[in-house]
Amino acid sequence: MPPRKDPDASANVPSFYGAELRYRRELAGLTLEQLAEGSFRGVPFLSQIERAERRMPVDLARHVDKVLKTDGFFERRCEDVRKARARGHADYYVEVLELEEHALDVEEWAPDFIPGPLQLEPYIRAIIRAALPSETEEQVALKVSARQERAWLFADPKSPETWLVLSELVLLRPILDADQMAEQLAHVVEVARHHRFIPQILPWDIGAHPFAMGTTRLLTFADAPPLMYSEGMYSGQVIDDPGCVRQYAKAYDRLRAAALPPDVSLKMIENAAEDYRNGKQPRGLEQGRVAQEQPQQR
Template identity: 45%
Template sequence: MPGPKNLDPSSSPRALLGAELRVARERAGLTQAELAERLFVSGSFIGQLEAGTRRMHLDVARQIDEILRTDGFFARNCEAAAKSKYPDHSAAAAEAEALAKTIREYAPLIIPGLLQTEAYARAVFRAYQPTATEDVIDELVRNRLERAALLGDPTTPVFWCVLDEAILRRSGDDPSILAEALRHIASLIRSHRIVVQVLPFSAGFHAGLLGSLKLMSFEDAPPLAYVQGMGTGQLFDDPSTVAQHTLTYDLLMANALSPRESLALIESVAEDFEHDQLA
């Protein structure tokens, strides 16, 4: 029987590589758990590789080729599948969210990327990289807006986020940028595209003090949890770890304002910043 064809890097290479992995594994008569045992990884990790929600690294690809006797196919093609326009620390999460059925996110410092406007994204990237050329900033903004286009679908993914009140108050040098960004969020809420809750200052100490959190679920793969710090990010698939982060998110929701109260606060703060501009 002929082996799998080399992948076309221009057509969702990670998803294609995952599909070929499933074919090769089943041809070898192995379950996901059995292949995982030979690779010393979890069964859920194999499921995520096959679903295209996880990146296949070269060392894993070589082991897969050896176990499944695929004559170097996966090692040859994983380089194309690993290419990303996102920073290394966040690439896996950014690409996984494009396949997610539901996304739940806690944001403590800035508006989540999927909700950012062009002006807000530009201001954030410029703050991160004050000496970068305009071409670099333009590319970062373009990639960010391409990600945000994910919400152009009227139903998928379901997006629910908890915003720390600090996000609503950090305006920078131009308050109109934040006002526009908050109006954009309010518009998405009013069009029933997203659900947003604000975690108010009055909540005091809370479960999310250590940083941002993103939870993603998928149609045909186990859920993932992503936590991010300054220039770092970790993607977790271990069920107990995902469950722990899910509890953290549930606690944050419990301490946040209701969606209706949150919308009222978002629009009120936007109006305040708009009035500041006119004063």
């Protein structure tokens, strides 16, 4: 067996928490299986907490404190870990931040905005100001920085393979001025051309479709069941029920089937950027049909 990798307790708060959990468990002479017994959580989940890859839920912290006789230590420190993880992000998104670091594949549906890791600073600021108009400049700057840190998802060769379906309305809605929209869409094209994700555009007039709802993301893993994440404006939910996740996965397959092919979709994004650059409103679906019929022409 390969040597065990111990967490670096000095790295950050979650690492300290995970290292302390492993220390207390081994001090008590318990295996992960023994500690997990009666907790309604699996061994992989506890192992990920020890490696600082996931956050300890309060119910599990209470169970651990009871089994290890740690006088409420792990329950009290849950909040510290949550704050460390959530810096610059909404509380409900913290678990997804942990999960996406270990996903093999990500399949995302973006009906309203370009996904966060692809957003440039002006786009990020516009969205934050629209959703949270009373935030101070310091709070906005923190959120901008946190979102920019997630750009690794489309830059690191070891990041999850990503399939992204964008609503055509994302291209047609001018969130920024024309020059900034052109720059933002050109950035999406550049990242896509480096094969960091596969894009598809769902035409705005497609009618009823399986994901007529908020942002949705399906994450698959090497050593754990798949999960679905669904997000609204001020809330988000991780769904782990196997039957429900399977339904979402099949619906996403139907969504991809209804969307335009990746090469046509990429051409649409590129042409929309050019239209904004020339001071025009993107032509929308007409553009996609032209690209589909004559992929080498403008």
